[in-house]
Amino acid sequence: MIEDTMTLLSLLGRIMRYFLLRPETLFLLCISLALWSYFFHTDEVKTIVKSSRDAVKMVKGKVAEIMQNDRLGGLDVLEAEFSKTWEFKSHNVAVYSIQGRRDHMEDRFEVLTDLANKTHPSIFGIFDGHGGETAAEYVKSRLPEALKHHLQDYEKDKENSVLSYQTILEQQILSIDREMLEKLTVSYDEAGTTCLIALLSDKDLTVANVGDSRGVLCDKDGNAIPLSHDHKPYQLKERKRIKRADPDILTFDLDKLQPEFMILASDGLWDAFSNEEAVRFIKERLDEPHFGAKSIVLQSFYRGCPDNITVMVVKFRNSSKTEEQ
Incomplete structure (x- = not known):
């Protein structure tokens, strides 16, 4: 689904x-x-x-x-044209999301952090609905919370556990998919959604992806490092993967990369920006209130993107511009 x-x-x-x-x-x-x-x-x-x-x-x-x-940072003139605009800002993460030229807003996002007690890794999610908002809303409301509880249990006895962040991500994505299929099939709802989830701990970044939402990271040298690979349903291999809801899961060593920030976004952004363009654009705007997320969303709209656009920017601790946490 x-x-x-x-x-x-x-x-x-x-x-x-x-x-x-x-x-x-x-x-x-x-x-x-x-x-x-x-x-x-x-x-x-x-x-x-x-x-x-x-x-x-x-x-x-x-x-x-x-x-x-200046630098397209003052695009308030366009905001009156957006039927629905969502924004979020907390510590080192900012999100800006617009309905844009679509008739309905089908994008969703979620942020779950525990910076004080660190009972679980920070959880960041982007969900882009297709055929309606039902599936995206369902996964947004259920998956991050389910991950949070399983990760808390895992952190209590990590050394003796046979699990890992990767296995927990895979198990919970497949579980939510089965659960959603049962509930939406009963109501004859054919909506589907992408799923891009990132788990951020002190040492590692683990990213799971189903669909064509995409993540990219800016390393210490300013290079754009892909965090996910798009799943395009018109490719037979990927269509089979999507039908099984098999996520791609990648893990990144933060000590090695020493990243400055990462971008998680629905495909509305990637219709208008390449990975490298997006990294350069955000790198020049990290001192803005939304760490550049608002500017790049509005720039994507200006470039003609017809889709909903949701962009999340997460700054890492070693970034010179990261706020105190």
């Missing part, structure tokens, strides 16, 4: 919307109609050309209004 409902048709629709909404597409359309009008001089075409010119002027005016803001 997780990520099961995304099809090749929806992917093609997303690509078409992405290109049709870009200002340069409207500009080329206007030029084409102007040439047609020049050669054929029809009143109907002239009317279309005038309307297209007006549309282009409107888009160019909006772009000019956006670009005059």
